[in-house]
Amino acid sequence: MMDLATFVHSPFWHSPQVWNALYITTSAGVASAVVGVFIVMRGQSFAGHILTDVGATGASASFLVSINAWYGFLSFGLLAGAGMEVLGKRASGRDSATGLVLTFFMGLGALFLFLDTRVSNTADVTMSVLFGSVFTVDPNTTPWLIGTSVAILLLFAALYRPLLTCSIDAEWAQARGIPVRFIGLLFMLAFVVAAEDSALAMGALLSTAFLIGPAAAGVRLSHRMGTAIGVSALLATIAAWLGIGLAYASYNWPPAGRGYPCSFLVAGIIFLEYLLACMTIRWRAHIRGLGGKRCV
Amino acid sequence: MGEAKPVLDVRDVHVHLQRRLVLSGVRFQIQAGEFVGLIGPNGAGKTTLLKTILGLLTPAQGQILMDNRPIRRGNPAIGYVPQKVHLDPDIPLRGRDFVALGLDGVRWGVPLPRRSRRERVQQALASVRALAYADAPVGRLSGGELQRLQIAQALVGEPRLLLVDEPLSNLDIRNTHEVVRLLRYLARERGVAILLVAHDLNPLLSALDKVVYLARGRSMAGRADEVMTSESLSRLYGYPVEVMRVQGRIVVVGSPDVHVVPPDATAYTSLQDWEVTTP
Numbered sequence: 001m002m003d004l005a006t007f008v009h010s011p012f013w014h015s016p017q018v019w020n021a022l023y024i025t026t027s028a029g030v031a032s033a034v035v036g037v038f039i040v041m042r043g044q045s046f047a048g049h050i051l052t053d054v055g056a057t058g059a060s061a062s063f064l065v066s067i068n069a070w071y072g073f074l075s076f077g078l079l080a081g082a083g084m085e086v087l088g089k090r091a092s093g094r095d096s097a098t099g100l101v102l103t104f105f106m107g108l109g110a111l112f113l114f115l116d117t118r119v120s121n122t123a124d125v126t127m128s129v130l131f132g133s134v135f136t137v138d139p140n141t142t143p144w145l146i147g148t149s150v151a152i153l154l155l156f157a158a159l160y161r162p163l164l165t166c167s168i169d170a171e172w173a174q175a176r177g178i179p180v181r182f183i184g185l186l187f188m189l190a191f192v193v194a195a196e197d198s199a200l201a202m203g204a205l206l207s208t209a210f211l212i213g214p215a216a217a218g219v220r221l222s223h224r225m226g227t228a229i230g231v232s233a234l235l236a237t238i239a240a241w242l243g244i245g246l247a248y249a250s251y252n253w254p255p256a257g258r259g260y261p262c263s264f265l266v267a268g269i270i271f272l273e274y275l276l277a278c279m280t281i282r283w284r285a286h287i288r289g290l291g292g293k294r295c296v
Numbered sequence: 297m298g299e300a301k302p303v304l305d306v307r308d309v310h311v312h313l314q315r316r317l318v319l320s321g322v323r324f325q326i327q328a329g330e331f332v333g334l335i336g337p338n339g340a341g342k343t344t345l346l347k348t349i350l351g352l353l354t355p356a357q358g359q360i361l362m363d364n365r366p367i368r369r370g371n372p373a374i375g376y377v378p379q380k381v382h383l384d385p386d387i388p389l390r391g392r393d394f395v396a397l398g399l400d401g402v403r404w405g406v407p408l409p410r411r412s413r414r415e416r417v418q419q420a421l422a423s424v425r426a427l428a429y430a431d432a433p434v435g436r437l438s439g440g441e442l443q444r445l446q447i448a449q450a451l452v453g454e455p456r457l458l459l460v461d462e463p464l465s466n467l468d469i470r471n472t473h474e475v476v477r478l479l480r481y482l483a484r485e486r487g488v489a490i491l492l493v494a495h496d497l498n499p500l501l502s503a504l505d506k507v508v509y510l511a512r513g514r515s516m517a518g519r520a521d522e523v524m525t526s527e528s529l530s531r532l533y534g535y536p537v538e539v540m541r542v543q544g545r546i547v548v549v550g551s552p553d554v555h556v557v558p559p560d561a562t563a564y565t566s567l568q569d570w571e572v573t574t575p
Contacts, residue, residue: 041384158404165401168387168394172378175350176402177370219388223433226406228388 012248021134021244023142025266027149028197029210029236034156035194036215037229038187042167047084048211050098051195054080054105056204059129060112064119069129070141073196073204080105081192085185132203132263134244145197152190163187164225202263209263210236213270217277239269300327301364303457303489304349306515308358311341311348317513318344321358324508324517326491328456331483333500334493336510342493345510346459349491350376362457370402375450375488379461381442385435391445392417392430398449420452421445423486424478440471447478451488458482460492464499476503497524498545524548 012018039045058076059069083101109129116125127133156163166173166183174180198207218232243266250260302325311319318341326332336342347353349360351369360367362374375398383389396417400407407413421430424444429437434445443463450458460479464472480503483490494500497507501520508517509524509532516523516532523529524546526539537550 037388041387043384157406160406161397161401161403165397168383168397169378169381171352172376172381173401175347175352175369175376178402219384219386222388223390223431225388225393 012245015248016139017135018244018248020137020139020142021262022241024137024145025134025201025240025244025262026237027146028194028201029214029240030233031149031152031190031194032198032207032210033214033218033232033236034153034229035190036211036213037218037225037232038156038163038167039191039211040215040219044191045208045212047191048195048208050084050102051077051080051192052199052204052207053102053109055196055199056129057105057109057112059199059204060109060116060125063116063125063129064112068138068141070138070144070196070200073199074193076105077192077196077199078189081188085188128203130203130205131261132199132201132206134201134262135247137200141200145200148193148197152194155186155190159183159186202266206263206267209267209270210239213267213274214239217274220281221277235270235273239266239273242266243269302326302361303328303330303363304491305361305364306345306349306358307361309345309348309355309360310357311344311353312356313344313353317356319348319355320513322510322513322515323358324506324515326457326489326506328489329483329487330505331480331490331503332492332506332508333497333504334491334508334510335497336495338495340510341513342495342510343461346461346491346493349459350374372453373456375453375455375458377443377446377450377458377460377463379463380466381446383435383442387433387435389434390431391426391434391437392421394434394445395420395430395448395452398452416452420448423451423482424448439466440468440474443467443471443475444478447475447482451482456489458488458490460490462493462495464494464496469499472499476500479503501546520546 039048052073055073055077058072058074058079060072061076062069062072113126113129124133128136162173162178162183165176165178166180170180170184173183195207195211198210201207202210214232214235215228217235218228218230221231222228243262246265246269247260247262250265251258253260304326306322306324309319309322310317322341322345324332334342334345344353348355349367351367351371362371367374396407396413398420399413399416418427418430421427424447426441426444426448429441434442437445443466447458447460447463450460458479463475463479467475476499479490479492482488483505491508492500492504497504497520504520506517507520507523508515509529511529511532512534514532516528524539526537529539529548530536533550535550537548540547540549
């Protein structure tokens with residue numbers, strides 16, 4: 001068992017890459033967790049996949065022109081978000097069209113990744129775009145990620161009530177004079193940024209872990225909006241820190257040498273958190289059932 | 297009619313929807329404290345009319361006045377109870393949070409916990425007798441319970457006019473009677489003008505002060521015994537229909553909607569709703 005002194009003085013805390021990773025995952029995780037509560041409520045989980053899948057194409061392209069991957073994620077994500085907003089209602093009934101457009105973009109992503117390996121001669125690009133490599137993210141991106149996360153939190157504090165009203169019933173909100181379309185647009189913007197921040201930290205394929213996992217556990221654990229958001233953000237932070245800690249420690253784990261990918265560990269922890277949340281609910285219902293009170 | 301100043305004055309309203317004339321000359325008034333039923337077969341334009349009163353649609357001709365001023369979207373004097381809200385079963389809201397959105401769900405920012413806010417929500421919950429489940433998660437409530445919360449949500453802003461869209465189509469007989477009784481009480485005791493949309497007049501018959509019957513885009517308003525006659529409805533439909541009274545129920549024979557569209561398959565419905573008789 002490691003005692004406190006060795007823990008505090010561990011080289012873990014003195015590595016700039018580790019701190020960079022902590023900043024990135026925490027800010028992406030917390031922003032996604034907050035946005036996620038509304039995503040879960042509005043039933044838009046699938047949109048998160050679309051945003052990051054298209055974002056991945058942008059990220060693969062960014063390596064070709066050697067700019068920061070975050071710009072690639074974000075620009076293509078915004079494109080996808082705008083597309084969904086514009087087509088919105090018309091596309092909702094057309095799964096096949098959505099699927100085909102998405103496939104086209106992912107095909108484009110495959111081409112870019114293929115070209116990336118030709119140009120830069122590194123196979124790691126594919127890995128880092130799709131599954132993330134948080135220890136090697138350009139530290140210049142970090143302030144942007146923290147900044148966008150803070151901006152998302154502020155935006156949500158300002159939008160809270162009308163957004164909640166819109167999420168429950170858009171027509172009712174409109175009848176009451178809420179600018180539903182404008183609110184929806186701002187929500188989509190925050191959604192895109194949170195999703196692409198997560199994609200940078202976790203990889204395009206695993207970013208949904210941050211977007212959906214903590215939020216899904218949060219809304220099941222609490223009956224109150226504020227608590228659900230708080231729990232969700234807390235679970236995301238725990239997963240980020242624990243995941244990075246384990247990834248750091250895993251260099252000493254068998255089969256020696258390379259360590260385990262951080263995004264795998266974070267995603268695994270989020271999954272465990274969700275299972276724990278479900279068990280807590282069942283246990284709580286059981287206790288209340290015995291007490292003769294209303295079950296959850 | 298019209299001696300007192302009406303709360304809502306619908307004047308010869310025509311509304312187009314996708315170039316089709318859906319409402320062509322709807323006119324009626326509602327006084328404070330009046331409980332009015334908006335009745336008509338499916339497709340008669342009931343929802344269109346409701347949306348027009350809410351300011352979501354603009355009439356091509358005619359106008360709607362609320363307290364003698366043209367209506368506008370987002371008027372806090374109008375409370376609106378939509379037909380159905382689709383709530384995620386896990387939505388992290390308690391009944392009282394849901395009701396509180398009716399009070400200030402339009403405002404920006406995060407609500408501050410104020411005593412007056414809490415008390416108004418509490419009063420609204422009490423007036424629909426929903427205190428027992430005020431702290432339960434809304435996603436897990438029954439249709440009748442949610443219906444009451446929706447009414448409380450509309451009431452908490454202290455509207456002068458309450459628009460209630462098809463509240464009875466999702467309820468069983470017992471809940472139907474309770475909701476009707478509650479609405480009548482609110483009209484009588486609080487002086488709220490209520491316009492309730494329904495496709496079946498019968499469960500409402502004894503409670504309503506007035507009926508606005510909508511057919512083929514036009515309206516006929518008055519007391520139920522004035523409106524629901526073969527003569528006046530034939531004039532409205534433009535061809536002979538017959539209004540019959542069978543075992544205390546009013547049946548319109550010959551209206552285009554005689555075989556009623558089966559109620560929403562997901563909703564629990566009483567056998568009554570399946571009869572051949574609707575309007």
